[in-house]
Amino acid sequence: MDSLTPEDPVRIGPFRLLGRLGTGGMGRVYLARSEGGRTVAVKVVHPQLAAEEEFRLRFAREVAALERVGGAGTTPLIASDTDAGSPWVAVAYVPGPALRAVVDDQGPLPPASVRTLAAGLGRSLEHIHSAGLVHRDLKPSNILLAVEGPRIIDFGIARAVDTVTDGGLTSTGAVVGSPGFMSPEQVRGEKVGTASDIFCVGALLAYAATGRQPFGASDSGVHAIMFRIAHDEPDLEGLPEELGPLVRACLDKDPARRPSAAELARVAPESGGAWLPSELLARLGEQAARLLDADTPAPHDPSPEASSRDTRAHGGQGAAEAPTPPGGGGSGTGPGAPPPRPRRRWRTFLAVACAGAVLTGGTALAVAYWPDGEPESYEKPPAGSTRTSGAGEVPAVFLGAWEGVLKGSDDSPKSTARIEIAQGRKGAKTATYVQVTGERLCMGRSVLVSADDDRIVFGESDVTTSVPAAECQPAAHQTLSVRSQDVVEWRSGAVTATLRRAVTGPRIVPAAFLGTWKQHFDELSGGDQNDLFDNTVTITQGPVGAPLLRFRQSYPKTDGATGELLDATVDCAGTSVLGGVGHVLVAGPTVPDAAASDSDCTPGDVSQTLRIDRVRGKERLLVYGMGPDGEPAEYFRR
Incomplete structure (x- = not known):
């Protein structure tokens, strides 16, 4: 006492x-x-x-x-x-x-x-x-x-x-x-x-x-x-x-x-x-x-x-x-x-x-x-609040999640960043970040270095998730400066970006994406391959950083010498970690599920962005590779 x-x-x-x-x-x-x-x-x-x-x-x-x-x-x-x-x-x-x-x-x-x-x-x-x-x-x-x-x-x-x-x-x-x-x-x-x-x-x-x-x-x-x-x-x-x-x-x-x-x-x-x-x-x-x-x-x-x-x-x-x-x-x-x-x-x-x-x-x-702001328990402060909690030194305007595009555009990102800031004191790891490029997804935690009413700095970081494994390096210093209640300027080294306030929590995926979608080839190849391929993606509810996308592929084996179809199929499965939910869903490269995949399967080594539109009166899920521009894979509700 x-x-x-x-x-x-x-x-x-x-x-x-x-x-x-x-x-x-x-x-x-x-x-x-x-x-x-x-x-x-x-x-x-x-x-x-x-x-x-x-x-x-x-x-x-x-x-x-x-x-x-x-x-x-x-x-x-x-x-x-x-x-x-x-x-x-x-x-x-x-x-x-x-x-x-x-x-x-x-x-x-x-x-x-x-x-x-x-x-x-x-x-x-x-x-x-x-x-x-x-x-x-x-x-x-x-x-x-x-x-x-x-x-x-x-x-x-x-x-x-x-x-x-x-x-x-x-x-x-x-x-x-x-x-x-x-x-x-x-x-x-x-x-x-x-x-x-x-x-x-x-x-x-x-x-x-x-x-x-x-x-x-x-x-x-x-x-x-x-x-x-x-x-x-x-x-x-x-x-x-x-x-x-x-x-x-x-x-x-x-x-x-x-x-x-x-x-x-x-x-x-x-x-x-x-x-x-x-x-x-x-x-x-x-x-x-x-x-x-x-x-x-x-x-x-x-x-x-x-x-x-x-x-x-x-x-x-x-x-x-x-x-x-x-x-x-x-x-x-x-x-x-x-x-x-x-x-x-x-x-x-x-x-x-x-x-x-x-x-x-x-x-x-x-x-x-009294709940004293332990890392395991938090609530987002009311909008417009600028107070600093007695349990930490982070101004309330920074608390919550922020997302933005580092390369590309909002509708066609090539690299994205997300940072979620919790209350805490200097020297504590109060920020969780996710950065997604065409080849990898990196997630980690950063130490609070300083915090003012309009500027916050994070320093030393560690990596908690790396897809592919062991590919990520800890994030460099990150600085966020307030531009408005819902916009901050983010800087890390020579890279800058505009981040906007994003949703957070354990149920972050928009309801329109949830469920199982089946790939269709009608628009791309006349539809004659729909009977040969059974490719699906299942999207489940959960938080950023969790493997919420499940991809399955089933296609006929072919004779390596003649190219003829054989009376056998190749079955592949894998998961992708959700990396962001801004204008589009952002997911890291697919991690193969060895127990559910044949030896002929090749890993999906490109991150992806997903969006929904409507065609012929039906919802269509478009899955793009995050990299060079290309045609998307089309999926419809199963």
Whole structure:
């Protein structure tokens, strides 16, 4: 816990602040005490966010969700004021670290602890789901490990079951949730139900038991993670054998086959004994004692603005009505007086009873009580916003995706660039880039060097995707300068281009392209080859950087000497990675699928652009090679 600074208030509502637990992209979290001596965590929204009506509504929904659940398996709501100049909410302080902090510092939990974790999360989700809510953002930093069991926190994007029709997307297509711990239906932007939370629990259990995310870490790229969630099996290497059936059942791609919260709750009996490893409990005790022994600091800011107004207590749990701890010093706690300081004996007892306490004080609880802009969770800022998030140094005008043509034209590009910028600090890899030329597709991540209101610079890069393999070099320095809200000038070395704001998210392909298309030869060769060739391209939904185009070819073998057709066919298959969605779809060279291709197949070594027009009243897909001008391949709906 950090000390209060002169810019911090001394009181919020009826609570006197003790110190800062942390600061995130959406606000600050303080440790505080009520007039009666109750310890609480108070979340206060940043003033610049408080000025945004949409965010106020989201914050009010979080408070309403907390009240609706009623504290069962969560952090009980004590009081709030969502109408204050800086809205705030006070919840019961839980002396326990976040799951992420424990795994990062101590390593994976033993199987018995993981099974108890699963049952505890199941019991919590029973209450949440019975209240008609889907949490939608279960991740390691939103699970606190208390002595009595796990607690689920942060209901910032929780929704009523009957209103969750947008999966993991907002109305603008931005990601809502934490991609490393989202369900397939969230990734696809489909309607989600309570089974979505169960999938997230499966990912949490795998992480708790192995120390690794089952669909890849954030440094492998958000889009790649979401593609694996939707299409690939989880990586459960290192998962203890006894946990395999439970974790795999939760991670079933089909929501109907996942266990319910009630079934999850029965995988381990309720127990009053210690469920965390003893060595973890011992290490946490001393830090718990320091935190619970905190004194109320002397007032430094008596101005009226230091306190929020119109406090509302909820559910009979008003903070001022909290019981005074034994030996607390009796009465005499007026509105302006500091709360009674408990005697040392009480503090020592609390430290022992709550030995599974704060592992990293401010850090763990800052992450736990507030989404703090981790790479795995982000949302595009509102249009027109120029603020810089407290979680990073990137001006909001740059956040999101940008695309443009380096060579050629918008309708006939020969080389393209795309860069997607997330919030973060200098020295962090906050940009994901994709560059496509006629011969290759290169994708990587770049480090933020500097960021001003109208100019941002990225430096050192690494390559995350190279098609063909091992052909790409890390991108050089990239500089983007603002020309308008939707246009930037991009420069890398001597190359410059105009980039325009582009769509982003896990469902980026326009609906008109989706489905299977069959190649036709009517216009190019009289149609006499249509019976000999069966060439198709199937385009699926997903993010940039994923292999969303599947090409199949079937054609007759020929006699090498005579050229005559033989009574046999050559079957070839391959995939192409999506590289952009500007005026046309841009895809990298086709990577052969060796398991589905004959030895006579040759790789498609040219990148492609795809567009749709209409001919004879039918939609036609035109696939051009990205290179010298040539005739396109024609495809029609199969």
